[in-house]
Structure formats: structure tokens, C-alpha cells
Amino acid sequence: xxxxEELETxxxxxxxxxxxxxxxxxxxxxKLQQRETEWHQLRGQIRQFERERNEIRERLDKILxxxxxxxxx
Numbered sequence: 001x002x003x004x005e006e007l008e009t010x011x012x013x014x015x016x017x018x019x020x021x022x023x024x025x026x027x028x029x030x031k032l033q034q035r036e037t038e039w040h041q042l043r044g045q046i047r048q049f050e051r052e053r054n055e056i057r058e059r060l061d062k063i064l065x066x067x068x069x070x071x072x073x
Contacts, residue, residue, distance in 0.1 A: 002010075
């Protein structure tokens with residue numbers, strides 16, 4: 001049968017492990033939140049780049065259209 005001291009030691013170690021796991025979980029959640037924020041920022045940048053690309057494409061098409069009109073004349 002375990003003594004009170006052994007039980008106390010086991011409970012203390014269990015508590016310490018619990019606290020360590022709790023801190024690791026908090027760190028993981030914080031890191032996840034940072035990654036999600038970065039992901040949203042990157043998605044916003046991608047959308048902006050896509051808009052800019054489409055705008056440039058439209059402008060180039062317009063310029064090419066003007067150049068084709070000049071060749072016809």
C-alpha cells in the first residue's frame with residue numbers, strides 16, 4: 001500500500017504535468033491564431049494581386065486593340 005508521501009508525490013507530479021500541458025496548449029492556440037491571421041492577410045494580398053492582374057490584362061487588351069486598329073488603317 002502506498003504511503004501518504006508517495007501519493008502526495010504522484011499528485012504533485014500529475015499537477016505539474018497538467019500545468020505543463022496547459023501551457024503548451026495555450027502556446028499552440030496562440031501560434032494557431034497567429035497563423036490564421038497570417039493566412040487571412042495572405043489571402044487578402046492574393047485577391048489584391050488578382051485584381052491588379054485583371055486590371056493590367058484589361059489595359060493591355062485595350063492597348064492591343066488600338067494597335068490592331070492602327071494596322072488596319
